[in-house]
Amino acid sequence: MLNTALSSFGAQVVLVTSSDENHPPESMIDGNTETFWLSTGMFPQEFIIRFPDNMKISVISIDSSNIKQLRIEKSTQEDEKFDLMAEKEFEHIEGGLQTNEIPVDGSNATQLRFLILSGYDHFVSVHRVGIQA
Amino acid sequence: MVKLRARCIVVGDAAVGKSALSHMFCSDGSHFQKNYSMTAGVELLVKSVNIPETSDSVELYIFDSAGRETFVEACEKMWGQPSVVCVVFEISSLDSFNSCSRWLERVRAQCNGLQLLGVLVGNKSDLASRREVETTVAQEWAQEQGLQYLETSAKEMESCDAPFLSLAQAFYALYQDRRQMIQRLG
Numbered sequence: 001m002l003n004t005a006l007s008s009f010g011a012q013v014v015l016v017t018s019s020d021e022n023h024p025p026e027s028m029i030d031g032n033t034e035t036f037w038l039s040t041g042m043f044p045q046e047f048i049i050r051f052p053d054n055m056k057i058s059v060i061s062i063d064s065s066n067i068k069q070l071r072i073e074k075s076t077q078e079d080e081k082f083d084l085m086a087e088k089e090f091e092h093i094e095g096g097l098q099t100n101e102i103p104v105d106g107s108n109a110t111q112l113r114f115l116i117l118s119g120y121d122h123f124v125s126v127h128r129v130g131i132q133a
Numbered sequence: 134m135v136k137l138r139a140r141c142i143v144v145g146d147a148a149v150g151k152s153a154l155s156h157m158f159c160s161d162g163s164h165f166q167k168n169y170s171m172t173a174g175v176e177l178l179v180k181s182v183n184i185p186e187t188s189d190s191v192e193l194y195i196f197d198s199a200g201r202e203t204f205v206e207a208c209e210k211m212w213g214q215p216s217v218v219c220v221v222f223e224i225s226s227l228d229s230f231n232s233c234s235r236w237l238e239r240v241r242a243q244c245n246g247l248q249l250l251g252v253l254v255g256n257k258s259d260l261a262s263r264r265e266v267e268t269t270v271a272q273e274w275a276q277e278q279g280l281q282y283l284e285t286s287a288k289e290m291e292s293c294d295a296p297f298l299s300l301a302q303a304f305y306a307l308y309q310d311r312r313q314m315i316q317r318l319g
Contacts, residue, residue: 018138019135019136020135020312021134021135022135022312023312033319034319035319036315036319038312038315040135040136040137040138040308041137041138041139041140041191041216041304041308042138042139042140042194042213042214042216043213043214065315065318066315095318096318097318097319118214118245119247120246120247121247121248121311122216122247122248122304122307122308122311123308123311123312123315125315125318127318127319
């Protein structure tokens with residue numbers, strides 16, 4: 001399930017703070033690590049993924065590069081406020097992707113907000129986001 | 134098409150012309166303030182720079198920072214994580230040139246180990262008759278520090294855009310380089 005494309009069950013990226021048309025945000029949820037979304041300078045950076053229904057999430061996986069501090073927040077309805085879900089400092093990986101599986105409390109969420117607070121370089125990339133429901 | 138964003142920190146001693154340069158650049162040369170008004174804290178200016186022969190641009194968030202020591206600590210808090218730096222001195226003041234290494238160190242200290250691209254600007258090139266800093270001396274120091282050296286005159290509207298255009302292009306080149314590196318990871 002972690003490797004399944006989130007887009008295949010109707011998830012969408014509804015907000016993103018950087019855009020390079022060569023690296024669209026959909027690249028994060030297509031299940032493919034060869035395509036990626038790339039930030040275009042300055043921190044923090046943010047993106048929000050919305051699911052068609054409430055999901056019970058137990059693990060969130062992320063393939064990325066250059067991310068240092070990441071905060072994940074969730075909301076259960078479109079207009080509701082976001083609550084902290086997890087906060088993590090990633091290790092710096094030279095010449096490869098950062099692969100992280102973050103266990104969360106199994107609570108319901110319709111939207112996940114990813115806040116990239118700092119990086120190991122000016123630009124960070126996200127190649128794949130997966131969840132275990 | 135892509136629009137990059139860079140935090141550009143402008144530092145240097147008081148009254149060397151940091152604000153004059155920043156304003157000349159952001160107003161396309163229509164605004165040279167004849168009366169000196171000291172910057173307290175940081176003034177934020179934003180301008181987008183088109184990268185030649187592409188449809189891409191770099192949006193520069195210019196943090197024009199006070200040169201007075203009393204304001205330094207407050208300024209440092211507002212810089213955040215700098216992307217690029219513009220260190221300014223005036224060619225008619227050796228003291229202002231000697232301060233440049235201190236200014237550069239202050240900005241570097243905020244970078245959390247990230248690479249910092251930068252330019253060194255010798256402003257007030259119209260005061261050539263009172264020159265205290267030789268071009269070759271400034272150039273040499275800039276090279277040691279990995280900075281590009283440029284001389285400008287905000288008053289004569291001479292090359293005011295050059296430092297900012299150069300920074301935007303260097304940042305754009307860094308982005309393309311990193312993009313290719315990341316492409317190979319996937």
